[in-house]
Structure formats: structure tokens, C-alpha cells
Amino acid sequence: MAADNTDIELRLLIDAIYLKYHYDFRGYATASLKRRLAAAQGRIGCETLSQLQDKILRDAETFAKLLSLLTVPVSEMFRDPSYFLSLRERVVPLLRTYPSLKVWVAGCSTGEEVYSLAILLREEGLLERTLIYATDINPQTLQKAAAGVYAVDRIAGFTQNHRKAGGTASLSDYYTAAYGRAVFDKSFRQHIVFSDHSLATDSVFAEVQLISCRNVLIYFDRKLQNRAIGLFRDALCRKGFIGIGMKESLRFSSHSQAFTDVVYQDRIFQKAGIT
Amino acid sequence: MNPEVQRRRIDAIVIGASAGGVEALSVLLPALPVSLRASVFIVVHLPRERPSLLADIFAPKCALPVREAEDKMPVESGTVYFAPPDYHLLLDKGPQLALSVDDLVHYSRPSIDVLFDSAADVYGARLMGIILTGANEDGSAGLAAVHRLGGMTIVQEPDSAQVPLMVLSALRRSAPDFVLPLDEIAALLRTLASADTTAPRIIPQGK
Numbered sequence: 001m002a003a004d005n006t007d008i009e010l011r012l013l014i015d016a017i018y019l020k021y022h023y024d025f026r027g028y029a030t031a032s033l034k035r036r037l038a039a040a041q042g043r044i045g046c047e048t049l050s051q052l053q054d055k056i057l058r059d060a061e062t063f064a065k066l067l068s069l070l071t072v073p074v075s076e077m078f079r080d081p082s083y084f085l086s087l088r089e090r091v092v093p094l095l096r097t098y099p100s101l102k103v104w105v106a107g108c109s110t111g112e113e114v115y116s117l118a119i120l121l122r123e124e125g126l127l128e129r130t131l132i133y134a135t136d137i138n139p140q141t142l143q144k145a146a147a148g149v150y151a152v153d154r155i156a157g158f159t160q161n162h163r164k165a166g167g168t169a170s171l172s173d174y175y176t177a178a179y180g181r182a183v184f185d186k187s188f189r190q191h192i193v194f195s196d197h198s199l200a201t202d203s204v205f206a207e208v209q210l211i212s213c214r215n216v217l218i219y220f221d222r223k224l225q226n227r228a229i230g231l232f233r234d235a236l237c238r239k240g241f242i243g244i245g246m247k248e249s250l251r252f253s254s255h256s257q258a259f260t261d262v263v264y265q266d267r268i269f270q271k272a273g274i275t
Numbered sequence: 276m277n278p279e280v281q282r283r284r285i286d287a288i289v290i291g292a293s294a295g296g297v298e299a300l301s302v303l304l305p306a307l308p309v310s311l312r313a314s315v316f317i318v319v320h321l322p323r324e325r326p327s328l329l330a331d332i333f334a335p336k337c338a339l340p341v342r343e344a345e346d347k348m349p350v351e352s353g354t355v356y357f358a359p360p361d362y363h364l365l366l367d368k369g370p371q372l373a374l375s376v377d378d379l380v381h382y383s384r385p386s387i388d389v390l391f392d393s394a395a396d397v398y399g400a401r402l403m404g405i406i407l408t409g410a411n412e413d414g415s416a417g418l419a420a421v422h423r424l425g426g427m428t429i430v431q432e433p434d435s436a437q438v439p440l441m442v443l444s445a446l447r448r449s450a451p452d453f454v455l456p457l458d459e460i461a462a463l464l465r466t467l468a469s470a471d472t473t474a475p476r477i478i479p480q481g482k
Contacts (some may be wrong), residue, residue, distance in 0.1 A: 031365040031393040032375040073376045218346045218374045221367075225347065245346075247359045247374055252347040 009049035010034060016053050021063055023137060024200040025070065027224030033070075040069040064140065071138045073215065075112040076157055077119075077150075077171075080246050081164035083214070084120055086266040088166045091241050092124045095209060101130040102208040104235060106199060106228075107216030108134040111145025112158075115174075116165075117212060118188045123168045127191055133206060135197035146194045148184035155182050199228040204235045211236060214267075215245035226254045233258045236271040243268045285313050285427065285467060286352075286401040287370075289394045291387030291417065293320040293409025295437025297329075299457055300407075301336065304355065306461035309338035313403070313467065315355040316344075316364065316394060318385045320411065323361040330357050348372040358385035365393035381413035391417025400425030405460065406451075407431045409441030415448040422449050429453045429460060 010033070014025045025033060037049060044062060046052040056063040078084050095101055103121075105114045114134040121127040136142050150158075155171070162171045175182040197205070199216070211232050217225050232242055233255050242259065244267045250256050259269040292299055296319045307315065321327055327343065333355065334341040341355045342348070348356075350370045358364035362374040363385050373393075380386035391404055391414065404421035406414045408431060422428045428451035433439035435456035446454065455463065 029365075029367050029373045031367045031373050031396065032363075032377065034396070035365075035375075035389065035392070036377065074378065075376075215376045218362075218376070222347055222371075245374075245376075247343075247345050247362050249345045249347065251345075252349075 006034070006049065009053070010037060013037070013049050013053040013056075016057055017063070017066075020057055021060075021067075022201075023067065024198065027200055027221050027227070028219055029221050032219055036070050040066050043069060067138055068140055071136070072109060072141055075109055075215075076154065076161065077112045077116045078158065078161035078165045078167075079112070079116075079214070080266070081161045081166075083243060083246070083266045083268070084116060084161075084165035086263040086268055087117075087243065088120060088124065090263050091210065091268060092120075092126065094239075094241075095126060096124075098209055099129065101126060101210070102206055103130060103132045103210045103212070104206070104208045105132060105134045106197070106211060106213040106232070108136050108142075108145055108194070109138075110141050111148060111194075112150070113212060113214065114145060114192060115148060115184050115188060116162075118191060119162070119167070119171075119174055120165070121191075122174075122188075127188075130191055132192045133208070134192055134194045137196065137198045137200075139196060142194045142196065146189070146192075148186075148188065150182050150184075152177050152180050152182050199231060200224055204231055206235065207237050208235050209237055209240050211240070211242040213242070213244055215248070217244060217248050222252065225252075229253045229255045233271060238271065239273055240271045241268060242271070283427075284401055285403050287350075287366075287394060287398045288313050288315045288403045288405065288464075288467075289391050289417075289421070290315065290317045290405045290407065291319075291391065291409075291414040291441075292317070292407035293383075293387075293411045293413065293438070293441055295408035296320070297332070298408075298437060299431070300333065302457045303405075303407075303461050303464060304333050304341075305336045305338075306464045307337060307339055307355070308465055308467060310353075311339060311467055312352045314350050314352055314370075315339070316358070316366065316390055317355065318358045318364060318387045318390045320383050320385075320409065320413070321360050323384060325360060327357065327360045333357075344372045344374065346372065346374045358390065360385075363389040365389060366397040367393070368397060370397050381411055383411065383413050387414035388417035392420045395420040395424040395426055398426065402426035403429065405429045405431075406442055406445040407457075408436035408438050410438045411441050412444040414441060415445045418445050418451065419449040422451070427452050429455060429463070431460065432456045 330343040367373040
């Protein structure tokens with residue numbers, strides 16, 4: 001069956017992005033990528049994906065804009081409070097047994113998940129001995145994440161989630177509000193390293209006790225998911241923990257045997273204890 | 276309408292509903308025959324912050340297995356999949372299920388448009404799209420996409436819809452193959468039983 005024009009243009013555009021800018025979207029799940037590209041095409045003012053390709057090849061700024069449109073799902077702090085509650089109740093007691101901790105937030109976007117974990121670890125008295133690696137492919141969103149500044153109208157939702165997630169203090173203890181923005185405490189930054197890292201092309205960079213990578217794998221096809229989950233397996237210490245999105249699964253991955261359930265309902269798993 | 280029946284293969288049925296949707300599905304889903312070969316994908320607008328009970332509610336009322344969709348779940352024939360709350364449900368080549376947390380569409384996640392668009396891409400003419408009751412414009416663009424790519428389109432008759440806004444919006448956007456009251460959509464679904472792997476096609480004469 002002949003491929004339709006959009007499918008051809010999509011593939012050419014993805015190849016062009018890879019050849020020119022070394023961002024690898026070739027393993028992204030097609031349906032959602034197609035939808036995002038269609039939206040981006042409109043936002044950037046192009047009639048077709050071919051036009052968009054022409055534009056991004058010749059103009060790095062347009063590419064930066066496209067990259068943001070392709071990579072920024074809006075998240076919130078303590079999204080799915082039960083996930084964080086389960087981390088607190090089922091994972092933190094084991095994390096306490098380590099003299100120092102490393103945590104990897106893969107695909108951290110604008111940082112909501114990173115600060116959520118940092119706050120949780122501070123409340124549990126673990127942040128002082130923890131280093132959080134927060135990685136993403138988009139340098140612009142990493143900058144935003146590092147700034148830790150969020151619109152104040154989002155804070156009410158964050159506060160409610162934090163409470164449901166078993167928060168022991170008031171969320172307002174951790175930020176300063178001014179001029180319609182909430183700025184999260186700079187002291188968190190000492191424990192977070194924001195860094196450029198691609199699950200599609202880069203390799204493991206540290207041994208960690210906990211990985212949180214939620215609603216990132218859904219954008220990958222099965223082959224790229226296998227690559228990413230393989231990286232997670234290799235990065236985790238023996239019996240290390242991993243949390244994924246509430247409707248994501250490790251079952252359909254070639255590495256499913258490498259993990260056992262901790263709290264399945266909240267999609268928290270542990271690397272199997274094989275040495 | 277004086278339908279002429281012709282053999283036509285339907286591999287997937289997508290259904291979108293909002294306000295009044297659970298009641299409407301309580302009429303439609305029990306009508307799905309146990310021998311159905313098509314897979315059924317459903318988006319119902321529900322609160323985003325709570326777990327959905329749809330799969331539990333409908334499993335006992337259905338002759339077919341009913342599941343809540345998970346990312347990368349392989350698509351099985353004769354199975355009903357509900358979109359989970361707070362995720363868009365999409366069909367990817369394979370066919371295989373995919374989820375996304377992209378922006379809300381028509382204030383909704385899951386969105387009917389997102390499901391219908393992606394399913395139309397994967398199934399083309401082998402798709403049936405059904406828009407039911409609701410107070411939202413979600414689904415109109417998606418049903419138009421199903422139509423454009425050769426799929427069969429059905430809209431619930433506005434008078435029989437608990438809340439007619441969604442079906443009226445769909446009717447304004449494109450002329451569907453059928454506009455039917457709920458019990459007649461159910462009757463049509465019953466005819467999709469397919470021991471011989473093909474389903475009857477009903478084509479309206481003239482427009």
C-alpha cells in the first residue's frame with residue numbers, strides 16, 4: 001500500500017532533524033508524534049511538514065521552537081498523589097538504609113516532578129544525603145526546571161496534591177511568592193544536577209537507587225522503550241526502585257523479567273535481586 | 276432510509292460519549308455479539324483525577340472482554356478498550372494502543388478527537404465511528420476524519436440523546452452515514468456478528 005504524503009513527510013522531517021541537529025525522534029510513537037507535529041506546523045505557520053522541514057533546516061531558532069512544541073507535556077507537582085504516598089510509605093524506608101542516595105528523574109521537562117521528589121525527600125530527612133539527576137533532551141525546559149519558578153495560579157493544585165501525597169509540612173514552606181510567580185527554595189538546587197541526556201542516544205551515567213520516569217515512555221515506540229528500560233535496569237543498583245506513569249507498563253518490554261512489583265497500582269517496581 | 280446491505284469488513288469501532296454516555300453505552304455494549312471480530316475503543320469524558328470504574332461496570336454487561344487501556348497493549352479482536360482517565364488514547368500502527376498526556380482537547384483528556392483521528396489513520400475504511408450523547412464539541416473533527424479516510428460514521432439521533440450538543444456539533448461538521456436512535460445503533464451492532472469474518476454493510480440510498 002502506498003504511504004500517504006503526511007507519513008512520507010513525517011519520516012523525512014524526523015530524518016532531517018536527526019541529520020542536522022542530532023535529536024533522535026525516529027523511535028517515537030507515530031500517532032502522538034504526528035499529532036504534535038500537526039499542531040506545531042500550524043503554530044509555526046507552515047502549510048505542510050515539508051515546509052516545516054525546509055524552515056527548520058535553515059533556521060535554528062525555528063528548530064528550537066519546534067523542539068519545545070515536540071517535547072513539553074505540561075506536568076504538575078505531585079501529579080498522582082498516591083504515587084508519592086506509596087514512595088513515602090513503601091520505598092523511603094528502604095532508601096533510608098543507604099548512606100548516600102542517587103535519584104534519576106528521566107525526562108524531567110520543566111521540573112515539577114523533580115521538586116516534588118526533592119520536597120518528599122526533605123520531609124523524610126533524606127535530601128541532605130541525596131543527589132538528584134534531572135535529565136531532559138530540551139535545554140530550554142532544563143533551564144526552566146533549574147529556575148524552579150511556576151505561575152502562582154498553579155500552586156493551589158500543587159498544594160492539594162502535596163497534601164494528598166502525605167506532605168508533612170505546608171507546601172508554602174518551600175517557595176516564595178511574588179509578582180504572580182512562586183519561586184522554589186534555592187536550597188533544593190544544591191541537591192539537583194540538571195543535565196542534557198537522551199534516552200534514545202545516550203548511555204548510563206551513574207548508579208542510582210531510585211528512578212522516576214513518568215509519562216515519558218508513552219511517547220516512545222516499543223523498540224525505544226526497550227532501550228530506555230534497558231538503561232534504567234543498568235543504572236539501578238541491585239534492588240533499586242523505579243516508578244513509571246500510572247497507565248504505563250513494563251510488561252510489554254523485553255526487560256519485564258528484570259523487575260518485580262512493589263506497588264503495582266502506583267507502578268512502582270524494583271530491580272530483581274539477581275546478582 | 277432504505278438501506279442496502281453489502282459485505283464490508285469492519286476491524287475496529289470507535290465510540291465517543293460525554294454527558295449521558297454511561298447510560299447510552301449500557302444500551303450499546305450489551306448488543307455487541309460474542310462473535311464480533313472488531314476491536315472496540317471507547318472514550319467517555321470523566322473526571323480526570325479519579326480512577327475510572329468503566330471497565331468494571333461494563334465487564335459483567337458485555338459478552339466480550341472489557342479492559343482499561345494501557346500503553347503498548349496489543350490490540351485483540353473482539354475486545355473492548357476504555358481510555359483511562361487523564362490520558363489520551365491513540366491507535367498506533369501494529370495496531371497497538373498508545374497513550375499521551377498532551378494538552379486537553381476540548382477541555383478533555385481523554386479526547387474523542389484524538390482517538391478517532393489516530394484510529395482513522397490506522398484502520399481507514401475498516402473503521403466504524405460512533406458519536407453519542409454529550410455536552411461538548413469533542414468528536415466532531417474526529418468523526419470527520421473517519422469519514423474522510425473511508426470509514427463508516429454513525430451519529431446518535433439528537434432527539435434520543437440525553438444531551439444533544441455533541442451529536443448536533445458532529446452533524447454540523449459532516450454528514451454521517453447514519454443518524455440513528457440508540458436502539459437502532461444497538462441493532463446495527465448486533466448485525467456485526469461475523470462467523471465468516473466479514474460484516475454486513477448497510478449503505479443508505481441517496482442523501
